[in-house]
Amino acid sequence: xxxxxxxxxxxxxxxxxxxxxxxxxxxxxxxxxxxxxxxxxxxxxxxxxxxxxxxxxxxxxxxxxxxxxxxxxxxxxxxxxxxxxxxxxxxxxxxxxxxxxxxxxxxxxxxxxxxxxxxxxxxxxxxxxxxxxxxxxxxxxxxxxxxxxxxxxxxxxxxxxxxxx
Amino acid sequence: xxxxxxxxxxxxxxxxxxxxxxxxxxxxxxxxxxxxxxxxxxxxxxxxxxxxxxxxxxxxxxxxxxxxxxxxxxxxxxxxxxxxxxxxxxxxxxxxxxxxxxxxxxxxxxxxxxxxxxxxxxxxxxxxxxxxxxxxxxxxxxxxxxxxxxxxxxxxxxxxxxxxxxxxxxxxxxxxxxxxxxxxxxxxxxxxxxxxxxxxxxxxxxxxxxxxxxxxxxxxxxxxxxxxxxxxxxxxxxxxxxxxxxxxxxxxxxxxxxxxxxxxxxxxxxxxxxxxxxxxxxxxxxxxxxxxxxxxxxxxxxxxxxxxxxxxxxxxxxxxxxxxxxxxxxxxxxx
Numbered sequence: 001x002x003x004x005x006x007x008x009x010x011x012x013x014x015x016x017x018x019x020x021x022x023x024x025x026x027x028x029x030x031x032x033x034x035x036x037x038x039x040x041x042x043x044x045x046x047x048x049x050x051x052x053x054x055x056x057x058x059x060x061x062x063x064x065x066x067x068x069x070x071x072x073x074x075x076x077x078x079x080x081x082x083x084x085x086x087x088x089x090x091x092x093x094x095x096x097x098x099x100x101x102x103x104x105x106x107x108x109x110x111x112x113x114x115x116x117x118x119x120x121x122x123x124x125x126x127x128x129x130x131x132x133x134x135x136x137x138x139x140x141x142x143x144x145x146x147x148x149x150x151x152x153x154x155x156x157x158x159x160x161x162x163x164x165x
Numbered sequence: 166x167x168x169x170x171x172x173x174x175x176x177x178x179x180x181x182x183x184x185x186x187x188x189x190x191x192x193x194x195x196x197x198x199x200x201x202x203x204x205x206x207x208x209x210x211x212x213x214x215x216x217x218x219x220x221x222x223x224x225x226x227x228x229x230x231x232x233x234x235x236x237x238x239x240x241x242x243x244x245x246x247x248x249x250x251x252x253x254x255x256x257x258x259x260x261x262x263x264x265x266x267x268x269x270x271x272x273x274x275x276x277x278x279x280x281x282x283x284x285x286x287x288x289x290x291x292x293x294x295x296x297x298x299x300x301x302x303x304x305x306x307x308x309x310x311x312x313x314x315x316x317x318x319x320x321x322x323x324x325x326x327x328x329x330x331x332x333x334x335x336x337x338x339x340x341x342x343x344x345x346x347x348x349x350x351x352x353x354x355x356x357x358x359x360x361x362x363x364x365x366x367x368x369x370x371x372x373x374x375x376x377x378x379x380x381x382x383x384x385x386x387x388x389x390x391x392x393x394x395x396x397x398x399x400x401x402x403x404x405x406x407x408x409x410x411x412x413x414x415x416x417x418x419x420x421x422x423x424x425x426x427x428x429x430x431x432x433x434x435x436x437x438x439x440x441x442x443x444x445x446x447x448x449x450x451x452x453x454x455x456x457x458x459x460x461x462x463x464x465x466x467x468x469x470x471x472x473x474x475x476x477x478x479x480x481x482x483x484x485x486x487x488x489x490x491x492x493x494x495x496x497x498x499x500x
Contacts, residue, residue, distance in 0.1 A: 051436035054478040071449065078449075085443035088454050093435065093465040096271075097479060098486030131487055139484050142313050149237035149298065149311040150244070156308065157215055 008062040008128040012039040012121075013048045017075040019067030021111035026118050033118035034125040037065055044068065045106075046079025050090045053104060058136050063103040063128045067117065070108040080108075102127050103134065170226035170347075172201035173217075174256075175246055176208060177232030177239035178266040178316065183257040184208045184231075186333035193340055200347055201227070205246075214242070217249055225249050227346055229256040229329075233263045233475060234317045238310035247323040252346065254358075258332035260319040261357075262426050262434075263475030265332075267316045270474045270481035271466060274314045314484070316475050328357040330407055332424035332472060338409050360408035361429040364421045368403055368412040370394065376447035380461025383419065394420045395445065400461070400468055404441040405434055424472050433478045435469030 014020040020041045026033065042048065045068025053064045066087065074080040083106065091101045105124050109117040174184065184206075188194065204225060205212045228250035234240050247253050258264035269277055278295045282288065300307045319325055329342055342358045345351050352358065365372070372393045381398040388397050394415055395401040402423035403415065409425050427434040448454045462468050470477050 049436060050439045051433045051478065054433055054436055058478045058480075081449045082443050084449070084451055085446045085454050086439060088451070088458050089439040089443055089462075089465070092458055092462065093439070093469060096464070096466045096482070098483030098488070100487030103487070132490060136479065140315055140480055142315065143311075146237060146311055146313060150241045152308070153238060153241040153310075154218070157218060161215060
């Protein structure tokens with residue numbers, strides 16, 4: 001029996017000045033790439049608060065793709081260096097929490113590099129397909145019996161009272 | 166409040182420090198005792214849970230609930246006290262964000278049991294007997310609370326009216342909260358009763374431009390008495406942490422570890438602290454950045470979520486880490 005192909009959900013945070021334009025360029029040039037990345041346009045990759053990435057993963061994304069200008073070419077001079085530092089810290093943290101660093105990827109793509117960006121997207125989609133779904137909310141579920149256990153306490157207290165009477 | 170109000174103080178997964186902190190109100194504790202009749206406090210009195218169960222709903226005016234939720238019994242008590250209390254306060258870091266007990270979210274029930282009941286050096290348990298929720302002994306049916314895999318905060322379990330942060334909350338902040346309750350000058354329900362600024366704003370140390378080439382552990386340096394500790398390379402949580410402690414730790418040359426929880430408007434403590442640290446690392450080459458982080462921060466969860474792992478966006482570590490998952494062979498796409 002053939003298993004259905006897993007389609008990863010990837011959230012993309014793209015810089016307005018380069019990668020988002022590269023994505024635009026890919027569209028204009030009718031380049032084909034996997035449709036799994038939902039792109040959110042930001043003014044700079046330096047705007048990517050680690051909180052955005054954590055929230056995406058916690059709420060159902062299988063991966064996060066951050067795309068920005070090449071180092072040295074930031075529209076805001078040096079913010080993408082901060083992106084490298086935040087991204088490195090974040091990967092260090094995710095590793096300890098058991099999330100593969102391949103799920104969060106940082107790529108540099110200038111406005112002219114539409115082909116490079118679409119390749120990076122396709123590569124990431126394939127990689128996450130191999131890793132499988134993240135399905136973070138499943139980590140938080142308790143055994144089905146835990147609510148029964150809470151209700152049983154009241155019952156036990158009532159029975160104990162009857163015995164003591 | 167005209168007549169004496171009814172006060173309950175309860176503990177769940179906690180250390181008892183919150184009760185001690187209430188005692189550090191010193192002589193003001195007499196004012197609390199004058200204003201409130203303490204109806205339930207297992208730390209001080211022998212009131213029975215059945216007496217609380219028998220109370221009409223909403224009888225207790227204020228319940229200060231400390232401790233995180235990790236067993237079915239704690240969840241039961243949280244739900245019971247929610248039902249019986251007009252105002253439920255998550256008191257202290259455990260109830261607010263999970264705190265130190267919440268670091269168990271790096272592991273799971275089975276591993277906790279194996280360490281505590283079987284493998285710790287001082288334990289002799291050759292039969293590897295671990296507590297079970299239900300047991301039969303000599304025809305008797307015995308039960309224990311169910312131990313959860315994931316530690317939760319009080320706010321993730323029941324609706325909470327106010328949060329009083331801190332590990333433990335500082336006496337002056339407890340007093341501020343008591344006064345606010347007595348004078349009925351409370352902020353909107355759901356808010357944190359506390360400052361809106363960070364520990365840095367209370368810290369007397371001098372701040373200059375920070376450029377960090379390597380992070381230091383506290384035992385590696387004797388910090389200079391007047392300069393910002395983060396500037397000296399110590400990982401200080403001040404920039405992400407809510408004020409309220411009067412920067413006690415930095416004042417005695419020890420970096421802030423974030424016990425007062427995230428500052429107002431911060432959703433995830435660790436994310437805020439990571440952002441702050443990223444701005445002060447003085448390197449632009451990926452390899453150099455990697456080295457500074459790997460060498461300086463050996464335990465990122467313990468550094469960024471020491472008090473707030475259950476309250477963070479991810480709440481816990483993956484039950485099965487990606488690295489241990491069997492990689493799925495790719496099926497051929499349908500033609």
